[in-house]
Amino acid sequence: MSVAPILLIGGAGFVGQQTAKHLQAQNPGIPMIIGGRDLAKAQKVAANFDNTESIKIDIEAADLGLGKREISAVAIFFKDDALAGLRFAQIRGIPHISISSGASEIAPEVAAFMHNPGASAVVLGAEWLVGAVTIPALEMAKKIASINTIKIGALLDEKDSGGPAAEIDMHRLGETLPAALTRKNGAFYWRVGENTKSTFRAIDGTLHEAVALSPYDVMGLATATNAANIAFDLAVGVTSSRRQGKQMSTEIIIEIAGKDKDGTPLQLHQAVFHPDGQMPLTALGVAMTLERLLGLDGKTPTPSGLYFPFQLLGSESYFARLDAIGGRVLTLDPDARRQAENPFA
Known part of the structure; x- marks a missing residue:
């Protein structure tokens, strides 16, 4: 063409x-x-x-x-x-x-x-990361009949600058825009002050302190799934791969909770991973x-x-291309993962 x-x-x-x-x-x-x-x-x-x-x-x-x-x-x-x-x-x-x-x-x-x-x-x-959360999350959501909660934890390695433009964006969004759009009990609200602080566990189970962020994922996932509770948190630190002595990476933890078609509670945990970072x-x-x-x-x-x-x-097509460039979507065992702080509390 x-x-x-x-x-x-x-x-x-x-x-x-x-x-x-x-x-x-x-x-x-x-x-x-x-x-x-x-x-x-x-x-x-x-x-x-x-x-x-x-x-x-x-x-x-x-x-x-x-x-x-x-x-x-x-x-x-x-x-x-x-x-x-x-x-x-x-x-x-x-x-x-x-x-x-x-x-x-x-x-x-x-x-x-x-x-x-x-x-x-x-x-x-x-x-x-332009679809790296929403596409896997929506694919996960197909397995749950009624979704209550979607929690996203994005972990950037402290050595992964993303370049000058990305640093400017992160500073602006994290410092000059301290409120973060979140969905709680079916309503949108802005997390501010102490309520922006949270934690989540990386792929290897390490607990990371995080702060709330407002990418478009919260709005998109809310309209696509009607989940009552949706939060996005960002942590910057040592990624699981570098903690194992390998190069820095980027990882995204996606947790979805709800009920299956029979009304039985169901939790799914996945991670999106790329060994070369966010870019x-x-x-x-x-x-x-x-x-x-x-x-x-x-x-x-x-x-x-x-x-x-x-x-x-x-x-x-997205997952095929993700695989071709070395990215992975990993299934995590929710029973083996300890609960972190709840951003909806």
């Missing part, structure tokens, strides 16, 4: 480079443009990929400095406070994905879509979303609409 170049704004960063790698591994020779504020850096990165160019992005220009150059889709890897990339995508009628906003920052992008809903597909991509998973989610938006997966391109990544990505 022939497409115009995909524009990766901030594509010279760690996640942008990984996304370009995933895209061309799955779609050899697909045209791309690495856009950035530092042209020399963008040029250096573009030289590593086939059929790939570079450009200095002008956020203040309506055309982003591209002139009339044809583009098929836009992905942006840093917080675009001016919505320049989204505005450009809507003017051109092409799909757009951003990955850096928290739940309390959702309004500008939603408002832009509402103002012009027929312009293009807009993906609110700031689920944790490969984030980049995989962005790449697969772009492929789905453009129909590079052999299906019809995604029509105009407002989407979360999990609404676009099929679990079977």
Whole structure:
């Protein structure tokens, strides 16, 4: 399938480079443009990929400095406070994905879509690692007839910086936005102060102190499952793999509790793991979303609409690609795991 170049704004960063790698591994020779504020850096990165160019992005220009150059889709890897990339995508009628906003920052992008809903597909991509929580969690949820509680514990290794853009995002979301969206007894509320503190156990059972966070997973999982209680907590420390003397990794603990079709209480515990940290998973989610938006997966391109990544990505294809890049979904034994502090108490 022939497409115009995909524009990766901030594509010279760690996640942008990984996304370009995933895209061309799955779609050899697909045209791309690495856009950035530092042209020399963008040029250096573009030289590593086939059929790939570079450009200095002008956020203040309506055309982003591209002139009339044809583009098929836009992905942006840093917080675009001016919505320049989204505005450009809507003017051109092409799909757009951003990955850096928290739940309390959702309004500008939603408002832009509402103002012009027929312009293009807009993906609110700031689920944790772009689908690495929601897709496995929703697959787990199929095994439970009535879901009461979903608890997510994301563990980042303290050595896994994720690059400058990711550090800026984490600082902004963790320091300047201290309240965290949570669902308790069927209602949404904001955890603040001491109520943002929690703990969860890593894959190896080690207890980690955590703080509440507001990625889009809480909203997405709530609407998809109607679970009465949903919380997302983040810990930064030593991951299970590094504690065993191996390299740092990233891990996500997903716990779902409810009842089976006979009314019997049921608990499921799984972990999503990648041995190289957070970036490969984030980049995989962005790449697969772009492929789905453009129909590079052999299906019809995604029509105009407002989407979360999990609404676009099929679990079977996601798990196959996750396995191909070294990621794993591990089943944990709930009977062997001691209870951590309850964020709903």
